[in-house]
Each structure stands twice: as structure tokens, then as C-alpha cells.
Amino acid sequence: xxSVTQLDSQVPVFEEAPVELRCNYSSSVSVYLFxxxxxxNQGLQLLLKYLSGSxxxxxxxxxxxxxxxxxxxxxxxxxxxxxxxxxxxxxxxxDNGGGSEKLVFGKGxxxxxxx
Amino acid sequence: EPEVxxxxxxxxxxxxxxxxLRCVPISNHLYFYWYRQILGQKVEFLVSFYNNEISxxxxxxxxxxxxxxxxxxxxxxxxxxxxxxxxxMYFCASSLTSGRAGETQYFGPGTRLLVL
Numbered sequence: 001x002x003s004v005t006q007l008d009s010q011v012p013v014f015e016e017a018p019v020e021l022r023c024n025y026s027s028s029v030s031v032y033l034f035x036x037x038x039x040x041n042q043g044l045q046l047l048l049k050y051l052s053g054s055x056x057x058x059x060x061x062x063x064x065x066x067x068x069x070x071x072x073x074x075x076x077x078x079x080x081x082x083x084x085x086x087x088x089x090x091x092x093x094x095d096n097g098g099g100s101e102k103l104v105f106g107k108g109x110x111x112x113x114x115x
Numbered sequence: 116e117p118e119v120x121x122x123x124x125x126x127x128x129x130x131x132x133x134x135x136l137r138c139v140p141i142s143n144h145l146y147f148y149w150y151r152q153i154l155g156q157k158v159e160f161l162v163s164f165y166n167n168e169i170s171x172x173x174x175x176x177x178x179x180x181x182x183x184x185x186x187x188x189x190x191x192x193x194x195x196x197x198x199x200x201x202x203x204m205y206f207c208a209s210s211l212t213s214g215r216a217g218e219t220q221y222f223g224p225g226t227r228l229l230v231l
Contacts (some may be wrong), residue, residue: 034219036222041224043119043121043221044158044206068171090158096215101171105158
């Protein structure tokens with residue numbers, strides 16, 4: 001069975017500071033990896049995903065994530081955050097082996113960007 | 116940009132009552148999903164639906180749950196006899212092709228269900 005751990009439930013940062021949101025996963029099969037963002041009163045929006053190839057994935061809004069197979073991690077980073085990045089961020093995995101369609105989510109990290 | 120919509124945004128019901136949560140997926144998508152998030156817990160997969168039948172379901176999706184695509188645009192989740200523990204945010208999602216291929220699932224804003 002797959003599982004996702006987001007180590008930080010809340011991350012406060014100041015505007016223009018860098019941020020890293022951590023995600024570790026466990027799976028007995030190869031996985032696809034996703035980061036979603038949820039702004040207040042909105043649905044989950046895809047930030048980026050890793051399917052294969054280059055381990056550094058660039059997404060929308062200046063975010064990027066690096067897939068590290070040996071550490072089973074997919075941490076999300078942004079070099080300089082804005083107030084508008086305040087939201088909840090969810091890491092998710094799905095089965096690369098074709099066995100399942102479902103996404104397995106972490107508990108989410110609330111990012112608060114302060115002026 | 117096309118988006119998934121859900122109605123109602125909030126629903127309050129009495130324990131034992133039936134509720135129907137509605138979703139309008141993106142128009143050319145073929146795969147549909149329901150997830151839920153109990154307050155403070157993870158977003159959990161409930162069911163996926165393709166070609167007018169359930170393609171995958173979780174152990175949460177027991178006999179009191181059902182899904183339907185009654186027409187060409189709506190996708191519904193019915194809970195026949197609600198329990199207190201069904202209180203959660205319910206998310207609908209859709210994708211162009213199967214999630215098995217790493218296809219992006221597009222999520223709606225959710226329906227917050229409160230069972231009293």
C-alpha cells in the first residue's frame with residue numbers, strides 16, 4: 001500500500017523568503033508524484049507532477065520539486081514566496097504500475113506568507 | 116479555463132437522511148472520481164467511474180454509497196442513510212484519460228457535508 005507523509009502541518013514564512021515543503025512517500029511499486037494547491041474556498045489545483053525523466057520538475061507560479069528515489073522524497077520549493085502563495089499544499093502519489101487510478105494524499109501543509 | 120463545479124457548496128442534514136452531491140465534470144473528460152476529507156484528516160479516495168460503471172472503489176465506499184451519471188453532464192454521489200461520520204468535505208474530480216497513466220485529475224471546490 002502507498003502512503004504519503006507531509007512532515008510539516010504548518011509553515012509560516014516571510015514574503016520573499018525561500019520555502020521548502022517536505023513530502024516523503026512509501027510504496028512497493030513505482031509511483032507518479034503530484035503536488036496540488038488549495039486556495040481558500042477553491043478546489044485542488046495541480047502545481048506540478050513527476051511521471052518520468054528529469055527528476056527536477058517545474059510547475060506553475062514559480063514552484064519546483066525534485067524527485068529523489070533513494071530518499072523516497074518529492075519536496076516542493078520556491079525561491080521567493082509571495083503573499084498570494086498562502087494556501088494549503090498537498091502531496092500525492094499514484095501507482096505507476098497501472099494497478100490503480102486513485103491518488104493517495106498526504107495530510108497537507110498550510111503555508112502562510114507574512115508581510 | 117474549463118473547471119469542475121460542485122453543488123451545493125454546503126449541506127446540512129439529519130442522521131439517517133439521504134443526500135445527493137452533484138458535480139459537473141469538465142465536458143470532454145471521460146473519468147470521474149469522488150474523494151472526501153474528514154476535518155483534520157487526509158483526502159481519501161472513494162470511487163472512480165468510467166463508461167457508466169465503477170472502475171475502482173475503496174473500502175470506504177460501502178453499500179450506502181452510490182454514484183451515477185444521470186445525463187451527459189452531471190456526476191452524482193448519493194449517500195443513502197447518512198451517519199455522523201460521513202461529515203466531511205467531498206471533492207469531485209475528472210480526468211481526460213485514466214489516472215493509471217498519471218493523467219492529471221482536475222478537482223472541484225468541494226461540498227462540505229455536515230450530518231447532525
